[in-house]
Each structure stands twice: as structure tokens, then as C-alpha cells.
Amino acid sequence: MIELQNVTQSYGGSALLTDVSVQFAPGSFHFLTGPSGAGKSTLLKLLYGELRPTRGHVQLFGIASTNMARDQLARTRRRIGVVHQDCRFLDHLSLAENIALPLQIAGQLTPADRQNLADLLVWVGLAHRSDALPAELSGGERQRAALARAVMIDPEVILADEPTGNVDWEMAQRLLQLLIELNKMGKTIVLATHDLNLIRAAKTQVEARVLRIRDRQVQLAGASL
Amino acid sequence: MIELQNVTQSYGGSALLTDVSVQFAPGSFHFLTGPSGAGKSTLLKLLYGELRPTRGHVQLFGIASTNMARDQLARTRRRIGVVHQDCRFLDHLSLAENIALPLQIAGQLTPADRQNLADLLVWVGLAHRSDALPAELSGGERQRAALARAVMIDPEVILADEPTGNVDWEMAQRLLQLLIELNKMGKTIVLATHDLNLIRAAKTQVEARVLRIRDRQVQLAGASL
Amino acid sequence: MTSLLDFLRGSQGDGRFVPPSKLTGRLTLAAAAAMSFLAVFALVLTMAAHRQAALWGQTLAGTATVRIASPHEPEQVQAALVILETTTGVNAARILSEDEHAALLAPWLGPDLPLQDLPLPSLIEVELSPDGIDTLGLNLRLQAEVPSATFDDHSRWRAPLIDAAKRMRNLGWAALGLTFATLAVMVALSTQSALASNKQEIDVLHLVGAEDRFIARAFVWRFTGRAVAGALLGTGLGIIATLLLPNDPAAGSFLTALPPNGLGWLVPFLVVPLVAAVAYLATRVTVMRLLKETTL
Amino acid sequence: MTSLLDFLRGSQGDGRFVPPSKLTGRLTLAAAAAMSFLAVFALVLTMAAHRQAALWGQTLAGTATVRIASPHEPEQVQAALVILETTTGVNAARILSEDEHAALLAPWLGPDLPLQDLPLPSLIEVELSPDGIDTLGLNLRLQAEVPSATFDDHSRWRAPLIDAAKRMRNLGWAALGLTFATLAVMVALSTQSALASNKQEIDVLHLVGAEDRFIARAFVWRFTGRAVAGALLGTGLGIIATLLLPNDPAAGSFLTALPPNGLGWLVPFLVVPLVAAVAYLATRVTVMRLLKETTL
Numbered sequence A, B: 001m002i003e004l005q006n007v008t009q010s011y012g013g014s015a016l017l018t019d020v021s022v023q024f025a026p027g028s029f030h031f032l033t034g035p036s037g038a039g040k041s042t043l044l045k046l047l048y049g050e051l052r053p054t055r056g057h058v059q060l061f062g063i064a065s066t067n068m069a070r071d072q073l074a075r076t077r078r079r080i081g082v083v084h085q086d087c088r089f090l091d092h093l094s095l096a097e098n099i100a101l102p103l104q105i106a107g108q109l110t111p112a113d114r115q116n117l118a119d120l121l122v123w124v125g126l127a128h129r130s131d132a133l134p135a136e137l138s139g140g141e142r143q144r145a146a147l148a149r150a151v152m153i154d155p156e157v158i159l160a161d162e163p164t165g166n167v168d169w170e171m172a173q174r175l176l177q178l179l180i181e182l183n184k185m186g187k188t189i190v191l192a193t194h195d196l197n198l199i200r201a202a203k204t205q206v207e208a209r210v211l212r213i214r215d216r217q218v219q220l221a222g223a224s225l
Numbered sequence C, D: 001m002t003s004l005l006d007f008l009r010g011s012q013g014d015g016r017f018v019p020p021s022k023l024t025g026r027l028t029l030a031a032a033a034a035m036s037f038l039a040v041f042a043l044v045l046t047m048a049a050h051r052q053a054a055l056w057g058q059t060l061a062g063t064a065t066v067r068i069a070s071p072h073e074p075e076q077v078q079a080a081l082v083i084l085e086t087t088t089g090v091n092a093a094r095i096l097s098e099d100e101h102a103a104l105l106a107p108w109l110g111p112d113l114p115l116q117d118l119p120l121p122s123l124i125e126v127e128l129s130p131d132g133i134d135t136l137g138l139n140l141r142l143q144a145e146v147p148s149a150t151f152d153d154h155s156r157w158r159a160p161l162i163d164a165a166k167r168m169r170n171l172g173w174a175a176l177g178l179t180f181a182t183l184a185v186m187v188a189l190s191t192q193s194a195l196a197s198n199k200q201e202i203d204v205l206h207l208v209g210a211e212d213r214f215i216a217r218a219f220v221w222r223f224t225g226r227a228v229a230g231a232l233l234g235t236g237l238g239i240i241a242t243l244l245l246p247n248d249p250a251a252g253s254f255l256t257a258l259p260p261n262g263l264g265w266l267v268p269f270l271v272v273p274l275v276a277a278v279a280y281l282a283t284r285v286t287v288m289r290l291l292k293e294t295t296l
């Protein structure tokens, strides 16, 4: 589905990741962890094509991102839901409109979509804020909105960068529950997080693999968690 | 030092906080917790005057924020170090310049300040990134930079809004250590967080009070933590 | 009407993904309006200069005089008339009556001079066609058949005014060219800069899967709409200003009315499509450049 | 020189807290340049129109004619001369020689007419002072002492050109006024919009304890500097364009040179302080408004 092949990534200076190969199989659930600044966000950006690898290849649904034209990349993004670490929205549209935005761009909103949107807002606890502008949301509310937007387009892959950093433990578990349900429906999930409790909680319910970035390599964390 | 007197705060709709009175004594260490969207950031904004209370008074060093002129407020801010939940920087200045910014605005940088800056950068693990632009930092690096900027002006009060949401547990403890040291030097600390482990870790080292926002009130959390 | 308003607001197509006018957005409208206003004004003045030049050219170039020095020889005058009538470029030729002759000379001779007693030359007033006349050929023919006749096309008097008219016209064109160039630059720049302040929105749209075409269309319509609204506003104001200009030169004076006449009123409206085209191109180029800049 | 460059870059004072020119920032410079260019051009043209009007007025208003209808009465001519010489507003009076007389009449009478045989009136050419003359009083005195004399100030010929000159001058002022108004609007708007795109920076500065004065100073210097740089550029280009204008009207023609002369060259540079003042005010007002908008 998505695959890194001998990827080296650097921002001008020394490399952040060297010769990394990882496969994200359909229906798998991956956690991505590692100290702050290790390159978790960088890895996720490679997975949805915001970055192109300095060396090596990133295969997105069988095509190398380096070979994709911009518009092809844009269309590929409709199959990948992304929660960015800094949640960016269109500041002049309401929360509900922002969450529906990817669908609107891809085509028309069906009544079923509207129902999904309403349900989703209830699940992430934002039903009462659906008319608020992004600037009027709290930090945690923005993160939940970003997750809702990523899920809304019914993507095959969901990449979430620290989606629970600003929410309380109860809400974090609720969001995790949502992702686990989606994974059970066959979606591939990659979740970057610092919260080891969250990873432990997930492991009781789903077969999740934990990837740790260390020494510019992506390692599979063993039973230590 | 800073005191809320019968403060009611609402954003147009229903009130977020009703008739809240809290005192933050000099040298105290407070945690602020509560579910996402409860009003933690709102309360902190009241404490440094970004918001003025809908009703009631917020006393900043003995003067009600409602009675302060803008410039007086600006000068008062030099006595309060703030870590915003969304860390905002001047995007065209380097990390080091951004951290030194409050000092530069208040006057000149002394050689001692430069030494402090270097030490601080080492402590928060950003020494190797000191020439980077804010846009080139990872999420956790931005948070650490924001904390460094807040600490840099040697303020009497430090207000930190979720300063560890995007950093790993080790780094979170390191940052907490910094705040505890500052508290021991007599500074007042108010720290909004969801991370109960962080609160527990602090309680072993310092006499911290935990305030919880619930039902539009600020309550003192008991031994439950 | 609603659809025009929609178009101007940019809500047609994908305009709702574009943030409504911020301070920087209003700039496009204002720049288009201000520059259209100036352009209309320059255009009206240039048109007036053209008509003025034509009027001066006509009034002065349209007539000439043939003077037959030997008085009291009507057959010579008739011979000259025949020659003139068969010359291409001559619309009409007419012997000046004695009264007209007297009126011409009055300033220098006084009104009371007994002209009939004088050995005055006969004068033929020649009306020339605007295509001009072969002065050399005519002179040669006159010299051959009516040696006492002299053709005078008034060029000595005409030259300075023709010069002035020509220069006025040229300056009009220069000013017009400069105004339109500035118009294009300002509209393009303000559109670019307004657009640049929407970089974040462009990024977000791209990140959630919008293709370049989609984004470009959304912004192009919105900004072209704003520029067109500004151009309409500016053109309207310019036309109002034109109407306030002095309209009635004293009858028979050398001056034309300043505002255009008849279909000439349509010309200033050409500013609107011009502004639209400039805004369209500037937006397209800038959006595409901003899109290319984002690696995302 | 370095400090001037510093000033233009805005690095003086607290300019380093202002982000360097983004796309929107360059707009201020470009708008100031483009509008200064147009303003210089309009200014030069208006100055030329003024000189042109003065020239036409002088040439035509400076002379008049007194015609004494009774020929061959030198004492009447002398009497008229005496009256003229004692009239305020008359600089000089001179009897036209026969040759000059002949030259005047040549177009209508031909060069070969024996003028001495004609009962022609005598002509006195009068040179008027620019202060004007009491035509009515002069006519009354002439009528009393030299009944056959007529004073003719050529107003019939002068009127249309005086009209044209006056209108040219008025239009020049109108165009100049409009250009300067647009200049002010565009510079103010572009400054505002560039500034608006720095809202985030203003907020950050305020949040870390900068007073309003400090923030305003930083931005005002930077933006005024940019506008001044633009104005200098535009003025320079405008002056180069002026130098390319036709400079040498045919000697003795009715036209003045277009570029200003002598100290007139300094006038276009007035555009620079004007732009600086507009940019300064616009920046100050906008920064203050943006600051007031933030509750923070």
C-alpha cells in the first residue's frame, strides 16, 4: 500500500533518516514513536508526499511519489486522511464546512455524507461547536477537528501526527477507539505519538506494531512496551 | 500577585467560567487541568491580560487588567512569561533571536543574557537548532522554544499552556525540572496540562496545587491525584 | 443580475473556498478602480485632443486662397476657377464677394475704405478635401495659364497650430500609454499581493486534495471579479468626472467639447475588459507560481 | 550613504523586527514608483501647459493696434501717439513702417500692390504691459482727441487661443490633482495591505511586551523607507521620460519646450516628500488601527 524503499531524508544538513525501508500493509495499525525532533513528522510527510525523499523511493499505492505530478499527488491525497501536527484550516469557513472540505473538493456532498458528518462531530465531542470558526476553537478542539476532517473522506490510509497531544486522557481513548474501529473496517492507520499509555491501551484491543525512530533508523520496538 | 475576583467569562454565548475567585500567591506552583474545551487557555489568557473578564476583576500585580492601558499591559507582560498553546514566533528571525526577542524589546542584551541564552538552549535541547527558522522546527521543538522564550526574560510569573503536549516523557520531565528550579527561586508557576503523570511527578518534588476546571468553576483537586 | 453579482462576489465556481476580502483583498478592487478612473480620464482627454487636432487641421487646412493680382480681369479669374475645379483635392472654389473682402481687410484698413476704387486683387476661396492637394502641380498649372494667380494654402499661419495639435495628440497618446501601463502594473501587483496573503488557504486546499486547476479557478474568478468590480466603479466615476468637465466651448471657437460624442462614449468602457484581462492573467500566473512554490 | 541605505532598508530603529519584503511588501515600493512616475509626468505637462498658456497670452495679449482712418494726417497720428504714451499699461507705441504694413496685407492684397497710392489708414503698433490696460478709458480719450482713431486689442483673434490656453492649464491642474489623489490613495492602500499581511508579527511583538509606540516605529520606518525608495525610483524614471520628450519646438513657433527649465527641474522632486508623508501617515494610522483591533 505505502512503502519506503531505502529512503534517506535530510533537510540540507546531516540526514535525519538513512536508508530506511518500511512497509505499511493494508489494514495494518502502526504506532510511530521516538524523541521530539527524531523525524516522526518528517516520516509521515514522506508517506503522503508533502516531502519527496532525498534518496530512495516512497511508493504510494504502487507509484513512486517522486514520479507523481502535482495533480496526481493531489488526487492520491484523497485516499489518505492526514492529521497534521499543526492543524491548518480555512479560517473563514465554519468547523463543519472545514471538515466537509475534502469531500466538497472531490465532488458533491450526499445526504449520507451529512449524516456521517453529524455522527462524527458527536463522536469527537464537537457537535456543539460545529458553527464555530477555527480561530474560536481550543487547542484540543482543533486536533479533534483535524482528525474528523481526515476521517471524513473515508480514506484507505489514515496518518495522524500527535492527534492526542492536547486532549485529556478520556478524549484520547475515545479518539483511539475511533481509529481502532476504522482499522477493523480495513483501513491502514499510522499514528505518531509520544504517549506510551495510549500505545499500551491500543495494544490490548488491536494488533499494533510500534515503530521507533532511533539513530536515523526506524526500528520495530519489541515487548518493551 | 495575580488574583481572579468573582470572574465570569463568556465568548458571546453561555459563560465558560462563572464567578471564579482564585489567588496565585508569589512562589506558588499551580497545575491547571480539566477536559479539553473546559477553559484552561481562557483562564490563562485572563491571567496575562489577552482577555479581559466579562464580569469581575483580574488583578495583575495589584492593578485590575480592565483598568490597564494597552501600553501598561505590554509592560506588565515583561513580568510574566507565557508559553502559548499555539507557539507564535517571528518567522523571519532565527530561533535564538526569537528567544531573545522579549529582552531586546525591553532593552539591550547583556553578555550575561547571552550566556543564559546559550545555557537555556542546551537545557531544552535546542542548542544545535539555534540558527533554524521557526518554520523549520518540529512540533516539540517549537514548544521548547516557546518555553525558553518565556523563561528568558526572568519573569516573576510563568504561565505555560500545555508546554509538554508534543514532547516525549523524558523531555517533559526535563522541562518540568526547569520549572521546578525556577519555582524554587521564587517564581510563580501556572501550568495547564492534561498529563496526569506530569502532575504526579511534580508532586514528589514540589508543593503543587492542582486546580481543576469543572462545571464552570475552578476547584482544588484533592488527594485523588 | 443575481448571477452577475455572484460572479463579482466570486461565489460562482469554487469561490467559497477563497476567504472573503481582507484588507489586502480590497486593494485589488481599489487599485482597479483608481487606475480605471485615471485611464478613463486620460482616454477622454486623448480623444478630445484628437478631435481638437482634427478641428484645427480642418479649419485651417480645409481652405486656401488664390489671389489674382491683376484687378478687373474677370476672364483670368474664370480661367483660374476652371483650373481649380478640375484639380483633384479641391472640393469647391468660390470668388470672394466684395463684402467678404472688406470684412477680411477691415482690421488693417478700417471698415470705411472704398474698396471698389482700389486696384485690389481678386480672391478665390478654395475649399480643400481632407485628402490634401498637389500644391506643386497646381502652382505649375496656374503659372502656365493664369500667370498673375498665386496659390496660398495658408501654411505659414497653419504651421504652428498644426504643430500644437500634433503635439497635443502625441502627448495624449504618451500619457494614455503610461496610464495604461501603470494600470496594468498596479492591477497585477495588487492582485499578486492580495493573493500572496492567501498562501495559507492555498496550502490547505492543496493538502486536502485539491488539484491545481481547482485552486487556480477558485482564485482567478474571485480576483478577476474584484478587479472588474473595481474597473466598473472607476470607469463610472471617470465618466461622471468627464461629465463635469467644461462641455460648451463658445460657439465658433477653436475648441471642441471635452466629453466624447455619440459612440465615443463607449470607448472608456474598453477599460473594463482590459482590467479584467490583466487581473485574470496576473491571478493565474501568481496562483500557479505560488502553487509551484509549495513542495507539498 | 550607508545610513541612507539603512534608512531605506528600515534597519534604522527597530526595523529588524519587521519581516523583510514579502511579495506584499514590494507592492508599496512598486506602487510608490509607478504613481510617482505618473505624477512627475503630469507635473511636467502641467508646468508646460502653464508656460504655453503664458506664451500665448503674452504673444497675443502683449500687442494691440491703433488704426487712424484718415490717411495722410500725421498730426492725428502724433496726437494718438502722445495719448498712448501717457496711458498706463502701454509699454511702447510705434508707427508701423510702410514695409511692415505691406507685409501685413500681403496675403490679401498681394505683395505688389502700390500701397503709397492707396488711402490706407495709418497703423500704430502698441506694446502692452502685462498688467493690462483700461480699454474703455483709452477709447474715450482717443475719441475725444483723435476721432478717426480706433483701438483694437485683437481680442477677437485672441479669444480662442486664450480660451485654449486657459483650458489647457485647467485640465493640467485637474489631471495633476487626480494623479496626486490617486497617488495618495494607492500608496496608502498598498502600505495598509502590506502591513495587514504582517498582522501576525504585530501580534507576536505585542504579546512579548512591546509597547504600541515601539511597534509603530518599527513598521513606520520600514514602510516609509520603502515608499521613499519607490518614489525616488519613479521620480527618476519620470525625469528620464521627460528628457525623452520633444524638446525643441521650431524657433519662433507658438510652442514652449516641454521639459521644465532651470529651477523648474526641482519641482518634480516634490513628489518624494509627498509620497513619504502619505506613506508615513498611512502606516501610522494602519498600525495603530491593527493594534487597537487586537484585544490582546
Ligand SMILES: Nc1ncnc2c1ncn2[C@@H]1O[C@H](COP(=O)(O)OP(=O)(O)OP(=O)(O)O)[C@@H](O)[C@H]1O
Pocket (backbone or CB within 6 Å): A129, A132, A135, A136, A137, A138, A139, A140, A141, A166, A167, B011, B016, B034, B035, B036, B037, B038, B039, B040, B041, B042, B043, B085
Ligand atoms: N475566541 C473565541 N470565541 C468563541 N469561543 C471560543 C473562543 N476561544 C475559545 N472558545 C471556546 O471556549 C471553550 C474553552 O476554550 P479554551 O481554549 O479555554 O479551552 P481549553 O481548556 O484550553 O481546551 P484545550 O485543552 O483543548 O486547549 C472552547 O469550547 C472554545 O471553543
Ligand SMILES: Nc1ncnc2c1ncn2[C@@H]1O[C@H](COP(=O)(O)OP(=O)(O)OP(=O)(O)O)[C@@H](O)[C@H]1O
Pocket (backbone or CB within 6 Å): A011, A016, A034, A035, A036, A037, A038, A039, A040, A041, A042, A043, A085, B129, B132, B135, B136, B137, B138, B139, B140, B141, B166, B167
Ligand atoms: N523544513 C525544515 N528545514 C530544516 N529542518 C527541519 C525542517 N523541518 C524539520 N526540520 C528538523 O528536522 C528534525 C525532525 O523534525 P520532525 O518534525 O520530523 O520531528 P518530530 O519527530 O515530528 O518531532 P516532534 O515530536 O517534536 O514533532 C527536527 O530537528 C527539525 O528541526
Ligand SMILES: [Mg+2]
Pocket (backbone or CB within 6 Å): A040, A041, A042, A085, A161, B138, B139, B140
Ligand atoms: Mg512532529
Ligand SMILES: [Mg+2]
Pocket (backbone or CB within 6 Å): A138, A139, A140, B040, B041, B042, B085, B161
Ligand atoms: Mg487550551
